[in-house]
Amino acid sequence: MKSRYLSSAEETSDVQETILSSIWFSSRWFVLIGCLVFLSVVVTNSMVDNWGRLANGSDNLFAFINESLWPPDWSVTEPQAYPVCTEPEWRDFTCSTAWIGVIETLKIAFVATIFGMIISLPISLLAARNLNPWWVSFPARFILAASRSLPSIIWAIFFVILVGLGPLSGILAMTVYTVGYLGKLQYEAIEGVSRPPLEASEAMGHGWLERSFGMIIPESANGLISQLIFMFEYNFRHGTVIGIVGAGGIGYYINLYLKFLQYDKVIAYLLIIFIVVLLLDLVSIAARSFFTEDGDVTRPPSSWWGIFLPSAMIDLLKPK
């Protein structure tokens, strides 16, 4: 119809424009990603003086693994010489530095996550812009940003100075960091809640408490639970780091063996941490399955592969 009113030159230019716009539409993401990669390479190049160093990297890595890291020294799971282990033989592993370190780190991470969540949830409810005016949400965001701005290791150093060496400084450091980090994740989950329940609540005349605890928290429960378990896992992993500055946990032993250059023992600790992180991920899948849509995340043991693979790929692997 349109061509009836166009000259042939106009028609050709119209067709060309359509083709160009369709090419741009289909390739715009590739162009954008290409530009970002190019920019990253240029910036890196401006900071690296000698790319030749990369050539020796793999040789150094293999030498390090063969001579120092592998095989792991599993003696870290054996009972310590002192203090003398009084446990029966079948559970004497509980006297090992690995067990003591892991349990202490888990305890620190657990307590810090719970305290952090209790403090961060009310602040994140205040920080959510879909629940509050800006003059409420901005100060709440300021508090969360302030506690997040320092990494947990700096908080650990700060609390070691304040309360001395040991797990207490670890708990305090992790709690403060958890408030900032978890609070940010929580208010983002809260702001992602769909509008209709909020609008129904507002029209009904619900107060802030009912809207927050009756609508928002149940509606974003999946995200909140997932983030809580992620934070526990994160705190466990970071327990190894803050232990290095004397805040207790498995990091204390890692730091000890790093000082003596016993990397085979260090890798044993790291593998134990990896296994515990995988187990925590299983717990996360199980907990989240109570709050997700059917077929999204199913409960273990049928979906333990979900630790490694996305759900779409698991569906492909399932027997028909």
Added chain:
Amino acid sequence: MSSKPKRGDVLDPKLAVEIRQATIGYSSKEPLLSSINIQFFKGEIVAIAGPSGIGKTTLLRTIAGLVPPLDGNFFIDGKENKPSRGELGYIPQRLGLVRHASVYHNVLLGALAGHTSPWFPYSSAAKKIALEAISSVGLDDKIRTPIRRLSGGQQRRVATARTLAQRPSIILADEFLGELDDETMNLVMEKVTSYVRESNATLIVVEHDISRAKEMADRILIMEDGRLNPFVNEPISIELDKEFEKEVNN
């Protein structure tokens, strides 16, 4: 056309909602409806019909106090403020239920809005009212079931029960009968209309299906060319343009 209200204006006590010289939309450059005047009375059911995207839902959301009017005045039960707590029940097109919470939790939220204060949202009477409302829509066996595990029809029944438990004086419903089987539709329609009649409440419903609107409503308001033309506000049983009805039903 009504003039702007003056100090000392007496509003008709039979009026549930009055809209005077209101301009509605999200941008004053492109209002969806300009200078409209409508009155909704207590005890009546009004259906609003019209083509998609013309502003029906926006009108409903503006009455609900969710979208501020660009101009003009809205009176809810004689007061020019946001409706008070529990006065207005709203069933959005997507129902607005808490998907991860149970049927009971959702209906209780309605009961709490209608029967408690915002600073102490707890009452054993509200719990009883919520259970009665669930029972009235035939979902006794689903009380503890999360909403996400219910069918679309069952979810609509929950949204209806939530509003009935609230016992509001004005109900705003946006396509709340859409995609229901006949049995569920009749049940939901019967529950809501009988509540409106018994409580002298007002039901304002956006309805795409003209035949369903005719069946349910005391009067139908048609929105046509809402972006440019004044709102059509005809009292009782207007003759519908057959071509428009055909277009809407298709």
